[in-house]
Amino acid sequence: MPTVAVDKEDLWDRLGHKYSPEEFDRLLFEFGLELDEDTTEEVEAARKQGLPAERPQLKIEVPANRYDLLCIEGIARALRVFLGKEKPPLYKLVYPPGGEKNIITATVAPETKQIRPFFACAVLRNIKFTERSYASFIDLQDKLHQNICRRRQFVAIGTHDLDTLKPPFSYEARPPKDIKFVPLSKTEAYTAEELMNIYEREKHLARYLHIIKDSPVYPIIYDQNRTVLSMPPIINSEHSKITLNTRNVFIDVTATDLTKLGVVVNIVATMFSEYCKEPYTIEPCKMIYPDGTERITPDLSYIPMTAHPSYVNSCTGLNLNAPELAVLLEKMTLIAKEDTSDFDTVSVEIPPTRPDIMHECDIMEDAAIAYGFNNLPDTFPPTSTVAQPLELSKLSDIIRREWALAGFVEVLPLILVRISSYPKP
Structure with missing residues (x-):
């Protein structure tokens, strides 16, 4: 996962609030990010010794598929929307x-x-x-x-x-x-x-x-x-x-x-x-x-998709209706509104900054993040089974092991792709 170093004071200015280490760590966790390092102590120690030092930085670990979070501009923009301090921007x-x-x-x-x-x-x-x-x-x-x-x-x-x-x-x-x-x-x-x-x-x-x-x-x-x-x-x-x-x-x-x-x-x-x-x-x-x-x-078209509260609820254990789901999705910079003709449908527009949204399951994940993973209800699965590998899986494991012992290297190809809206020249 990429790590993005941002100027601490600059980020506080953009968010309109100075966070304590615990508060900011909790905010990042709720949004699905992780604070890797805060260099404030190192900078202060260097300054006390009279050594040249940069401004304090926050090193934030972001998901590899969230290209919109690879700079302070994207991180601050996403967090402001998540905190309800502004609406998702329209590009x-x-x-x-x-x-x-x-x-x-x-x-x-x-x-x-x-x-x-x-x-x-x-x-x-x-x-x-x-x-x-x-x-x-x-x-x-x-x-x-x-x-x-x-x-x-x-x-x-x-x-x-x-x-x-x-x-x-x-x-x-x-x-x-x-x-x-x-x-x-x-x-x-x-x-x-x-x-x-x-x-x-x-x-x-x-x-x-x-x-x-x-x-x-x-x-x-x-x-x-x-x-x-x-x-x-x-x-x-x-x-x-x-x-x-x-x-x-x-x-x-x-x-x-x-x-x-x-x-x-x-x-x-x-x-x-x-x-x-x-x-x-x-x-x-x-x-x-x-x-x-x-x-x-560039093609800044917003990609239309559909989300269903029933699907989101079945995956998360929640009991959301369409207006509630739309509010959660807007916190994740998506443009969402309920479909007045169908109570189980939310019309979602994916901005050009979110190429990681490819299927309804991605929208469901954003809704769960906005609601708060720690707030999701704890439920037991409706069925209880004892898992065991399929015969094909057993055979595959044997072959993998033998090939690895023979010096072969296993490669997992990149199979997830998104169809571009650009026509081929």
């Missing part, structure tokens, strides 16, 4: 002045199919960074790269100062000798071939080189003036780097997996849209694929 796309005809476009070249075929973009307008929010923005990208992106193998994120660039953009794949630009934190221009040799000696980037190194073409993103934005999944350009003075952020996401592409671009855009002049608004971009198909990204 929406806002087109630039002039409407869709003035939307930023990005053309995807046919050659990208050889290496990373999927592309998505988004824009955060009139954003205002502080040192801490800027650091959180960078840290979220790193957390996503290590988590859902599988160390940039499936997805890579690039963020740029839009005011240094000139749309429209093009996403291409070119031979490494034909790519030349000044990479992030460098002052000279290098070809992609030269960069591969340079980064072999830099630990933080060397681990990603194998993703594209042996490919005849490398992914590359240009603006209208052929200025390089990024060579995903390795490095961004120095030209368009983000700073504290950046006001308009251009987000590019390249991927080999369409579902993960949609999840990642949604999370990065929605988490930091609260810093926009109009909070929770994102400016979309238009992707133009080689076959002429077009797609607007």
Whole structure:
């Protein structure tokens, strides 16, 4: 499970309350999180000795599938809603002045199919960074790269100062000798071939080189003036780097997996849209694929689902009606309302920040968390049986043991997937 370090005082400000260690530990437990460490004592001890020390941090363990909790913005937002201090935010796309005809476009070249075929973009307008929010923005990208992106193998994120660039953009794949630009934190221009040799000696980037190194073409993103934005999944350009003075952020996401592409671009855009002049608004971009198909990204559609109080009650032992269930689900940032035509139905809209909600059982789990696991009634099961393994299970265990003794390694594949709402290009 990922551990997210957040600034303690910053979190208290966002929650509007200073919690004691016991209170905060209990709050996290009720929400389904765990406090791994509080560095307050270490910081105070260092300061007493006259040593330099950072501000106290809280290290919070979050579920691996809750990508919306990988930054202080997401954690604070979810806890505020859970505590009833605000309603779930409504994320929406806002087109630039002039409407869709003035939307930023990005053309995807046919050659990208050889290496990373999927592309998505988004824009955060009139954003205002502080040192801490800027650091959180960078840290979220790193957390996503290590988590859902599988160390940039499936997805890579690039963020740029839009005011240094000139749309429209093009996403291409070119031979490494034909790519030349000044990479992030460098002052000279290098070809992609030269960069591969340079980064072999830099630990933080060397681990990603194998993703594209042996490919005849490398992914590359240009603006209208052929200025390089990024060579995903390795490095961004120095030209368009983000700073504290950046006001308009251009987000590019390249991927080999369409579902993960949609999840990642949604999370990065929605988490930091609260810093926009109009909070929770994102400016979309238009992707133009080689076959002429077009797609607007990000897709912030709320996914409609249905929850039934009878099902939730059967799993939890509760006796909830539809209005009560709807209130519980809103505490978990879901949009829920009772169906007036059916007393056993609650209409639920899943926000783009919750890709972990895939079935009604996930909604049931959220309802149980909102109600409080410790508050669920203790009941004995209606039947009593003596468990024993099936004959097939016995045979499987014997085979597993023998294969393990012979030196084989058992692998459990990732079989749970979510069907993306994005059409394939």
